[in-house]
Amino acid sequence: MYTIQCDVAVVGAGPAGLAAAVAAKENGAARVLVIERDNAPGGILQQCIHPGFGLTRFNEELTGPEYYSRFTEKAEALGVEYLLDSMVLDVDADGGKVTCVNGKYGVTNVEAGSVVLAMGCRERTRESIVIPGSRPAGLYTAGSAQRLINRQNIMVGKKVVILGSGDIGMIMARRMTLEGAEVVMVVELMDYLAGLTRNRVQCLDDFGIPLRLGHTITRIEGEKRVTGVYVAPVDETKKPIAEKAEFVPCDTVLFSVGLIPENELTRKASIAIDGKTNGPAVNQYMQTTKPAVFACGNVVHVNDLVDNVSAESEQAGKYAARYAAGKFPAAKGEAVCKPGANVRYICPQKIVLSDEAEKVNLYFRVLSPARDVTLRVRCGDTILAQKKEFRVNPGEMNSIAVNTADVADGEIVVEVM
């Protein structure tokens, strides 16, 4: 069997994998190998041709291809190696071995000092399956429509209804309008927008595309091709009010109904998964419950800004390099991060205490929208950090930094009051 040896093996060459690989190199890993199933690095950003990336990291507005090329250029300069067109089948978490398959070498073993999981996420389709009606052509997840239109030169429809007000859904509403399609409406189950406000302004309002909050699709009609959908308002329990359903003619439906971290490999490797994020539970080094395996980006928790993905992935790459070199910080204790009032989850889930004090960013999402709130981290009655926020929204991730030197063994609570 073909075998490759390296210090750090990275699974996935999207923004997370690229940032981790660059950071691993910068932190002394001699050989870094990125394994990718696509034929080029860049991941989903290859089809994200729209602007809005890099505002916090680079202080300028970049398109997806511009954003990832900042990292591929750096990776190339540092000598990061790629194994493209390769599908990872198995990660042996205890032995640091990654088994993959590709057309050139067949089944290939990658023996690494540490492994970084950066597989990203895929789109939820559940909603499209539970909607009653026929199963005609013309139903797409927003991301697959985006790939077809932006990379493969295939226009998916002329008259479109979009379910879900997530960012990809709104961005596709604009994209399809610019390409000559009519976007009839964007339908959102919740009574608030799922994505960023700037996207509503620039993708929907600019083109007069109606947004129906508190509505959902109750039925899909059509034999060979979609002919329309029934759209109904929902009550307080999110149950559609059937008698108020209205028929909306269309030939295409896009589903932008959320993302699921792609963790088949993680589960197979017996790495603990957090029930709320659906990703591996990690500490501040982005280390999973298997010490040689690190994880970063959307495979850990779904992010709304790639800038945050890059930051946490650099942390994963840095510590994966240190682990491979046998220079990992020795643990002296640990604190579990516990969601308090109006907090759904926190990433990292755990903080390891060592002699190396550092500033750690705790990323979290709120359960429900609120205004004029205080974000607070406390350890018992001691407040470790707090800041005011004008507005919080489940669709926009928050973060607050703590110094590990202030953290005591046990647990810390993050709350929004």
Place this chain on the structure above:
Amino acid sequence: MKKEIICTVCPRGCAITVEGGDGKVTSIEGNGCKRGLSFAETEFTSPVRLLTSTVRVAGKENELLPVRTRTPILRDKLFDVMNAIRATTVTLPVKQHDVVISDVCGTGVDVIASRDME
């Protein structure tokens, strides 16, 4: 004329009320900062947007080159520029930020490549 504008400079998303007419602003209210002031003024008089799209690649039916306007263009020009982009085919290789269409539709702004393509 009175117009409600949602500021997109930062994630705060202030609802700003602008009053004026004939391309002149007489009052701006509701902005949380200075940046919101100039955003609201431009948004009221002549809103601009960065446009991104794709152009066809000669000899490759199923590949597209992602492109963008170098700087934001007038929002009213978006569909004109889209037509110009649709009528364009590039020949490879292309380097990132190469000019694909110069001074598109008389806007004074170039359409440039978002990535290298060989």
